[in-house]
Amino acid sequence: MATFSLTAINVGTFNLGEADKIITLFSREKGMHRAVAKGARKPGAKIAGKAELLNVNHLLLAKGKNLDIITQCESIETYPNLRHDLTRLTYALYYAELTQVFGQGLGEDCARYFERLTLSIGLMAASGRDAALLCLEFEFALLEMLGIRPELDFCVSCRDVLNERNVSAFNHELGGVLCQKCFYKIRAMANSAVSVAPQVHEDPSDNFRSEQRSEAIDSQRTNVYVTPLVWKRMVLARIGADTIDIDVNANVRDHANKSNEANMKMATSAARRLMQNYIEYKSGRRMRALDLLANLA
Ligand SMILES: [Zn+2]
The missing domain is CATH 1.20.1440.120 (Recombination protein O, C-terminal domain)
Known part of the structure; x- marks a missing residue:
């Protein structure tokens, strides 16, 4: 699966399914971008805090059919x-x-x-x-x-x-x-x-x-x-x-x-x-x- 990285701030989020979130990102590289943070609403999930609004992260994303999926997330600023x-x-x-x-x-x-x-x-x-x-x-x-x-x-x-x-x-x-x-x-x-x-x-x-x-x-x-x-x-x-x-x-x-x-x-x-x-x-x-x-x- 093709991957790419972004440095981005979370400017919007909404819930997807039972446990996921769709995040609207503004990235240094591509500007506006939407991606799925899988499991971001599961209690204790590592990505939960990083998926909060206004957090800045360095992200690795996998190209999806409709939406890209965040596969790695490293917090830069909270x-x-x-x-x-x-x-x-x-x-x-x-x-x-x-x-x-x-x-x-x-x-x-x-x-x-x-x-x-x-x-x-x-x-x-x-x-x-x-x-x-x-x-x-x-x-x-x-x-x-x-x-x-x-x-x-x-x-x-x-x-x-x-x-x-x-x-x-x-x-x-x-x-x-x-x-x-x-x-x-x-x-x-x-x-x-x-x-x-x-x-x-x-x-x-x-x-x-x-x-x-x-x-x-x-x-x-x-x-x-x-x-x-x-x-x-x-x-x-x-x-x-x-x-x-x-x-x-x-x-x-x-x-x-x-x-x-x-x-x-x-x-x-x-x-x-x-x-x-x-x-x-x-x-x-x-x-x-x-x-x-x-x-x-
Ligand atoms: Zn005038």
Whole structure:
């Protein structure tokens, strides 16, 4: 039987038959991959612990007809600190959920993403930094690799440079932040479309204008107001996501932010909600891993 090896993290599992598990892996070599862990649900089985979510293993697999079968499994990392902190564990499970949803789209980038994912889970487990902020940085890194990083530097409509004085709203459809001028323009068009709606129906020849108006309404619906502080938070998180030496950068930022910690925390949480909404908009799916935290709060 043909065999091959993978270094992979478990990002999803479900039960198969009486005692087996199917594991969704994200591997350094092939990206997303599914395999059977035979006997993983038998009490005391050697593979049981290694088949848990978020564990990183070096695997030997045998090619199967439908699914490959794990024949050997050597544990590389289990992130023991994570298992004692429900908040941090939940964020890491959200990373796994994101990987399940977007993992296929990473193609050639799978080795880079594998490194980033395991590094990010390691930081979540071991670094003292704010979990929501780490998560925001991870979201930016993922969106960057997928080629759908939100635009924060230039208005997504007129391309003017954005700054603290002119940011207004995040537009999901256009994939980034609008300046105030464009936001008001879109809002005015949408409002006028609503007020003249009956006439639009009475005059079907006016297709072009009606299309323009419905575009304005759709655009308006996907706008989320962004305060300058939330915008700044996103810009900093994106820089964090780009920086290899993340912890050094964090010290500089944390020092600068100390006086304003509570505000920054609120901004981080608003920026995170916004990014998760954008991710859900892009994937057409609701992410569920973090619901637990919302229920605890
Ligand atoms: Zn603009």
